[in-house]
Amino acid sequence: MLIEVDFNSEEALYVQLRNQIILGIATSDIQEGDALPSVRQLADTIGINMHTVNKAYTVLKREGYIQLDRRKGAVIALDLDKLQALEDMENHLRILLAAGSCKGITRDEVHALVDEIYSEYEHL
Amino acid sequence: MLIEVDFNSEEALYVQLRNQIILGIATSDIQEGDALPSVRQLADTIGINMHTVNKAYTVLKREGYIQLDRRKGAVIALDLDKLQALEDMENHLRILLAAGSCKGITRDEVHALVDEIYSEYEHL
DNA sequence: TTTTATGTTATACTCACCATATAACAGAAA
DNA sequence: TTTCTGTTATATGGTGAGTATAACATAAAA
Structure with a gap:
């Protein structure tokens, strides 16, 4: 790598x-x-x-x-503490999406970004 | 405020x-x-x-x-440089979603989080 | 006009974190 | 034994955060 x-x-x-x-x-x-x-x-x-x-x-x-x-x-060695991970992500997203919302980024555009990025993590 | x-x-x-x-x-x-x-x-x-x-x-x-x-x-006074905002969001999301993906957070769960948070920004 | 409050800038100080450098230790593999 | 590993300790230079004090030009309010 x-x-x-x-x-x-x-x-x-x-x-x-x-x-x-x-x-x-x-x-x-x-x-x-x-x-x-x-x-x-x-x-x-x-x-x-x-x-x-x-x-x-x-x-x-x-x-x-x-x-x-x-x-x-x-x-x-992944420790799947999913609840903690969800909480962390929510805290970060709340700020990130607020900034985007102020700049005119729509909910749909965020969804599109998420799909685009997630597709990079699933090409097994 | x-x-x-x-x-x-x-x-x-x-x-x-x-x-x-x-x-x-x-x-x-x-x-x-x-x-x-x-x-x-x-x-x-x-x-x-x-x-x-x-x-x-x-x-x-x-x-x-x-x-x-x-x-x-x-x-x-909002300066709507949306392209820059999209680029910034993508960079941050790429790391954030990678961490979540490692922890077993699915694409659908991210979408749900985004919807939940965005709904807080749209109750005009 | 005088007073007051504003944003702005400059300097200096303490403190914490980053990155480095050198060194040493115990444990496991060759 | 030798070598490499993770781990820990200590020290140093650099940078940024937060504070403190001060000063300036501008504009509103008295």
């Missing part, structure tokens, strides 16, 4: 890593049981510090996306 | 202000042409520094939600 980082982005590096790995899981680019590169290896590949990768992995572990195994490394 | 702030939140105070004002516009709590409190007045009301409110207003101005008038103060 290819992981890239934008050093000019306002977003923290470890957040970019976290997001890209979540995207990789959603698009089935990496799957349950697959191992991610070691913190030192990934850090060396993209040219950043080991601790930055470690922080991304720690966040992903806390959020229930991976488990850290001393033998296998960081392994994709 | 009631504006509250959570000092224990991880989110920056000026971001909380920005979000609440956008929510206020979306729910028609405040409307085009309405004036927001002055930076000093709002800062005094919620017990924070003037510059923090000023930063929120500056962001809202840059994002096209208000215009700052020396006579009327901060006035709601």
